[in-house]
Amino acid sequence: MTVTTVEQFGSPLLEKVFRAPGHAGPEGDIGRWEGIVGDEVWAAEIRRLKELRNAVILAHNYELPEIQDIADHTGDSLALSRIAADTDADVIVFCGVHFMAETAKILSPDKTVLIPDEDAGCSLADSLTAEELAEWKSEHPDALVVSYINTTAAVKGLTDVCCTSSNAVDVVAGLPADREILFGPDQFLGAHVRRQTGRDDIHVWAGECHVHAGISGPELARRAEENPGADLFIHPECGCANSAIYLAGEGVIDPERVHMLSTGEMLDSARVAGExxxxxxxxxxxxxxLHQLRGVAPDVDFAPVNERASCPYMKMITPAALLRCLALGTDEVDVDEDVADKARLAVERMISVGTPGGGE
Incomplete structure (x- = not known):
């Protein structure tokens, strides 16, 4: 057991924090910072430390409920990064996975960006490296690169324009018809874009988020049959996305019930469902x-298609990790200036198209 030490800001709760054995991820066990319950005592300490550092706390929609509830802003990674860039905070604490904190740094180069656990990675971002993208580009030298926002800073730096799940179709549709497109890294979102645009010149990288990929078509069909009157909110990253379109086309599922939505769009649709x-x-x-959806429409029964679809990396941002981050000023995220400049251009091009935020 490794116990943290008290430094400048310190906290009496730090002596309880330790690195615990992990839960299984796609590459083995992932340890987490544990020892703290996310109660009111913890929340008061988080607020005290946040004020001392002049920090803003951002939490992704997939974080633990107590992390979402203590955050100043909750949402998808791009919308949060844009909010942070407009605040007068000196420190951005990004409760999410590593590429999200990188995006915040790209858009706020003069601010200190912290992530409560630097080991909180992303299987989707890891499925396309900068080296792989460079080689792919060399095979298609005249192609334009469109990268999902869920990528590393290094990949964004080799990208012509980024996209979110809500504006990916608009981004690709707006590119010259005589240029090939390299779309990565998510194969399910890429298939959705290819289907919606009708372009046959889109090369799609075979990457995926292991959590979303695990939400399967047969599982969706079974759950839809069990709930014949239910609407379906489906993220385009999911392995069941193509199946949903097929089932709707075959009349197995009422097409009016199928909604392909980004996380931001899910919240908007949840309000409509509640009303x-x-x-x-x-x-x-x-x-x-589900925590956010239930918050905006508490009278609607939001049920997961796959209740096991929990990201072990997102869940590494524990109450103990957030306390340690604010007390010790760790873990800081930085991006090479040259990479950041190139990546920022790709993100800014995306922001000018379709849905600029709230669209992951």
Whole structure:
């Protein structure tokens, strides 16, 4: 057991924090910072330390409920990064996975960016490296590169324009018809874009988020059959996305019930469902999203298509990790200036198209 030490800011709760054995991720066990319960004593200490550092706390929709509740802002990574860039905070504490903190640094180069656990990675971002993208580009020298925002800073730096799940179709549709497109890294979002644009010159990288990929078509069909009146909120990253379109086309599922939505769009649709008095909504995305959905429409029964769809990396941002981060000023995220400049250009091009934020 490794116990942290008290430094400048310190906290009496730090002596309880330790690195625990992990839960299984795609590459083995992932240890987490543990020892703290996210109660009111913890929350008061977080607020005290946040004020001392003049920090803003951002939490992704997939984080633990107590992390979402203590945050100043909760949402998708791009919207949060843009909010942070407009605040007068000196420190951005990004409760999410590593590429999200990198994006915040790219858009706020003069601010200190911290992530409560630097080991909180992302299987989707890891599925396309900068080296792989460079080689792919060399095979298609005249192609334009469109990268999902869920990529590393290094990959963004080799990208012509980024996209979110809500504006990916608009981004690709707006590119010259005589240029090939390299789309990565998510194969399910890429298939959605290819289907919606009708372009046959889109090369799609075979990457995926292991959590979203695990939400399968047969599982969706079973859950839809069990809940014949339920609407379906489906994130385009999911392995069931193509199946949903197929089932709707075959008349197995009412097409009016199928909604392909980003996380931000899910919140908007949840409000509509609440106002319309909908009973049940089946949700195909990471289960952390249910906390936000239930918050905006408490009378709707939001149920996961796959209740096991929980990202072990997102769940590394524990109450103990956030306390340690604010007390010790760790873990800091930085991006090479040259990489950041190139990546910022790709992000800014994306922001000018379609949905600029709230669209992951």
């Amino acid at each position: 319309a008095g909908r009973g049940t909504v089946l949700v195909a995305t990471e289960v952390g999203m």
